[in-house]
Amino acid sequence: MKMKLQGIAASQGIAIAKAVVWSKAVESSDEKQIRPEEVEQEVKRLEQSIEKSTKQLTEIHQQMLSNVGEEEANIMMAHLAFLQDPEFVGEMKRQIKDELLDATSAVQRVVKHFVQMFEAMENEYMRERATDIQDVGKRIINHLTGQTDDMHLQIKEPVIIVADDLTPSETVQLPRQFVLGIVTAKGGKTSHAAILSRSLEIPAVMGAGEEVLEKIQDQDQLIINGSTGEIWIQPDQATLKQYRKRLEQEELLKKELAKLRDLKAETTDGHRVKLKANLGRPTDIDSLLENSPDGIGLFRSEFLFMDRADLPSEEEQFAAYAEVIQKMNGKPVIIRTLDIGGDKHLPYLNLPEEMNPFLGWRAIRISLDQVDLFKTQLRAILRASVHGKALIMFPMISHVEQVQRAKEILEEVKQELQAKGVAFDPSVEVGIMIEIPSSCLIADELAKEVDFFSIGTNDLVQYTLAVDRMNEQIQHLYNYFHPAVLRLIKMVIDASHRHQIWTGMCGEMAGDPLATKLLLGLGLDEFSASANLLQVKKQIRSTSLADAKKVADHALTFATAEEVQQYLSQQSHNI
Known part of the structure; x- marks a missing residue:
């Protein structure tokens, strides 16, 4: 009997196949007590299992580096960190020595405690880390008991996996x-x-x-839509036919989009915009080049500072920036200076615990307080600028004075490099992120200080609508089509053009094909996205600037985000 369920859209695309239900949850066995003379033996068993787990995770990390890239592979580094955590492992040993539990029972008790602690946290990202702890604990127990996880080896035909949850190591080993x-x-x-x-x-x-x-039962026919979160169980023939047709259309669209790779992002009436890519780590640059972007519209330099025990040196930063700039072969690379705080933490910087970290000491506020840290990064960027075209962008600007002070420090660094005879591009352009409502409202004043704006819609929406974008309970309120957000975007673009500078966008909205025509009509000069570059290019090449302006003007008359989206959907279908 046909049935529809709803979940969270986590990874886009449609899949049609039989279900394989993984009932992996193993009930915790009763805790087993040991005699005092057995303590040393159990501690040794635990240490051997941790050693085997460490070796196994290191191998998986290497496998992931080859298959999915460095950023994703570093998930395993977090697992390895738990195995090296003296509090985590030390508590297991204490349970053996003081509570006289056998090694398996000690691991189960400690893992349960840590899982409960993480699941109780308010931050969604931290709650999700409970699964990582379970993964580590299960791996240790498997080595202690001689069990193996080989469910992925049993999959020999096309399936949709249904499970309570999947750990990272299970996910990456799926065939x-x-x-x-x-x-x-x-x-x-x-x-x-x-x-x-x-x-x-x-x-x-x-x-x-x-x-x-x-x-859902084993072998049930399923349809899932990773873009909408829909799950169809035992769909009827009409529904199957509908989704099979959509799958065929997706494959055709991929082939059509591939033809656009080397074409310009230009409207039908000859208006040209820049279409760039967002970059996290230098190791991702080769995959980004496959879509032939006009440059890098956002190089998130904070990723060079994360997943490590100390600050990257000037030479490390220089090498990373230079590598990307060289590979872009003269195309512009916008490097955002360190943007940490909020949901991004660096333990070695001892950032203070804050009630409202997204409103606290982060991004440019840290850089202006930690001048030596800031100067080191600016030196590295300037030195790398001789290898191509680098631009510098300051994040989370809310005051004109912040821009002025950042530029003063940049000039100091230039003078220091000149005094030492170090080569750099003296005409490096400087821009700012527009991601706070206050910066939108004083955009005319800010435009006098810089060469360009880049709108960061992720934070702009969050701050404008007072919606924590990590909070699932109110996620439905987070919407960049909200009329207030659209009016702020228009305000920023208009101000930049009055002062003869350009405006780009590097938030999620820039990569949403539904928003492309609207943004074109609002006058956006540059789109920079992490995904959907070719879909956005298709939208640009399928419309005229004159028509896009009419669409934007009409969209600004609506009172709700829902009305805006419905209208844009209609316009999109007309392309």
């Missing part, structure tokens, strides 16, 4: 040729399984609740 989709009861967009699913391009619906395990 991609057979696993067409993933459905989980737990998890969400920020879970490591979701991140890996997107990297592996496996459609996924997560956080669908216990209902999926109750309603």
Whole structure:
């Protein structure tokens, strides 16, 4: 009997296949007590299991480096960190020595405690880390008991995996040729399984609740839509036919989009805009070049500072920036200076615990306070600028004085380099992120200080609508089509053009094909996105600037985000 369930859209795409339900949850066995004379032996068993787990995770990390890239592979580094954490491992040993538990019982008790602690945290990202701890604990126990996880080896035909949850190591070991989709009861967009699913391009619906395990049986026919979170169980022939046709259309669209790769992002009436890519790590540059972008519209330099025990040196930063600039072969690379705080933490910087970290000491505020840190980064960028075209961008600007002070420090660094005879491009352009409502309202004043603006819609929406974008409970309120956000975007673009500078956008909105015509009509000069570059290019090349302006003008008359989206959907279908 046909049934439809709803989960969280975690990895886009449609999958049609039979279900394989993984009932992996193993009930904790009763705790086993040991005699005092057995303590030393149990501690040794624990240490051996941790050693084996470390070796296994190191091998998986290497496998992931080859298959999904460095950023995703570093998920395993977090698992390895737990195995090296003196509090985590030390508590297991204490349970053996003081509570006289055998090694398996000690691991189960400590893992349960840490899982409960993380699941109780308010931050969604931190809650998702409970799955990582379970993964580490299960791996240790498997080595202690001689068990193996070989469910992925049993998959020999196209399937959709249905599970309570998937750990990162389970996700990355899935046979991609057979696993067409993933459905989980737990998890969400920020879970490591979701991140890996997107990297592996496996459609996924997560956080669908216990209902999926109750309603879905092995070998049930399923359809999942990773873009909408929809799950169809035992669909009728009409629904199957509809989604098979959509799959065929997706494949045709991919082929059509590939033809646009080397064409310009130009409207039908000859208006040219720049279409650039967002970059996290230098190791991702080769994959980005496959879509032939006009440059890098956002190089997130903070990734050079993350997943490590200390600050990167000037030479490390210089090498990373120079590598990217050289590979772009003269195309512009906009390097955003360090943007940490909020949801991005660097333990070695001892950032203070704050009640409202997104409103606290972060981004440019840290750089202006930690001048030596800031100067080191600016020196590295300036030195790398001789290898191509580099631009510098300051994040989270809310005051004109912040821009003026940042520019003063930049000039000091230039003078210091000149005094030492170090080569750099003296005409490096300087821009700012527009991601706070106050910067939108004083855009005319800010435009006098810089060469360009780049609108960061992720934070702009969050601050304008007072919506925590990591909070699933109010996520439905987070919408960049909200009329207030659109009016702020127009305000910024208009101000920049009055002062003869250009405006780009590097937030998620820039990569949404539904928003492309609207943004064109508002006058956006540059789109920079992490995904959907070719889909955005298709929209640009399918419309005229004159028509886009009419669409934008009309969109600004609506009172709700829903009305805007409905109108843009209609316009998109007309292309």
